[in-house]
Amino acid sequence: MAGCALAATIGLIPSSPAQAEPEIKNVQARVDTLYHEAEQASERYNDAKIELDELQADLKALRSDENREDKSLDVVRNQARDAILRQYAGTSLSAVGEVLSAGEPGEFLEQVSTMSSYQRLQQGLFENYRTGLKALSIRQDATRKRLAQVAETEAQLAEEKATIEAKLADAKELLGRLKEEERREVLSRGTADRSSAADVADVPVSGRASAAVAYAMAQVGDAYVYGAAGPSAFDCSGLTMMAWAAAGVALPHSSSAQYGSGTRVAASALRPGDLVFYYSPISHVGMYIGNGMIVHAANPSTGVQVTGLYSMPYVGAVRPG
Structure with missing residues (x-):
């Protein structure tokens, strides 16, 4: 099929x-x-x-x-x-x-x-x-x-x-x-935003969110593996679960379940550490890191990367903890 x-x-x-x-x-x-x-x-x-x-x-x-x-x-x-x-x-x-x-x-x-x-x-x-x-x-x-x-x-x-x-x-x-050149072109398209991590380096983060953001950002470049939650490979909800675990907050290993695990936040009120969700029904989650950017485990081609908040169909956000 x-x-x-x-x-x-x-x-x-x-x-x-x-x-x-x-x-x-x-x-x-x-x-x-x-x-x-x-x-x-x-x-x-x-x-x-x-x-x-x-x-x-x-x-x-x-x-x-x-x-x-x-x-x-x-x-x-x-x-x-x-x-x-x-x-x-x-x-x-x-x-x-x-x-x-x-x-x-x-x-x-x-x-x-x-x-x-x-x-x-x-x-x-x-x-x-x-x-x-x-x-x-x-x-x-x-x-x-x-x-x-x-x-x-x-x-x-x-x-x-x-x-x-x-x-x-x-x-x-x-x-x-x-062909190999064409394949590299397809795979490299998703990695173009990795250099954007520098754009959020100066965004202030406080409290437990600081530990969560630090953990997620440290994984940029790691592999994407379905069902994985570290230490060197993640899926989308595995990354956010482990990032907030580093901050002392337990989250379920599921994007839809994580959507119900915190306080809902409007896009205009996002702060670093907030979880952002995509698609309907919800099937992807990332972490907001400031300046309109997120860090997320994208897919097997690109792994963990930094990209724009609206690079996927945005649904909503929650603030854990």
Whole structure:
């Protein structure tokens, strides 16, 4: 499917001099699209990882509750059996034997309910057993549902990972078809703004934002790797997460989740350290560093770089901490 899209966009690479070479601008546009689609899948992957962590923590708690409830039910069940034995001491225990041989909790409850001795059982004890059995059933059902959600989320992770790899492979194949000089031209277009770091060197930054900006700027030139969060490679949300971690502020590894993790800030009120977000739905994040510039992990071709605030479709900004 992706190969068909590539062919439709740039045409076939020439097998003879008579065929036209693909135009650089078309290649650049297609590579940029592939990188963006891969990043969208990467951020969905990051979101799914966060969801999976939460589901697994919830599942662990549910299993712990289930085990506690199961042990509690065993205690009440043994107390009920003892009560029956005491009340039938010295008489035929054939009916009691049927109860004691019941394997499943539900079977035990059903047999006790049909015995003529039911009215003489301690009502409170029996109700405790009934309540415990219901509570155990509820917890078992909740555990099964969480297990199903975990499996579904793990399948989503695998799907998004496959999408990332496919988009990246298509981009590499497309770039590989170009002549070396043309390939360098495509890859160098995204690095033109690196020298702009000097334009923001004199912008004052205070408080925790100072540490966040310093960390992000120190990574300029590092590689872009989907899902990475340092120390020498980052994706967009991995860079901003680690930058603010250096300032003592915890952020999730997801651009959309980071958008909900701070105070919203108007573009006219931006300060260095603020996080800026792009595309709809949100799939990219960078850090404002002053003078209309941002530092961000851009894509696999350019890595971490400095560029203009409005170099991508701007959505909004938040101030962490």
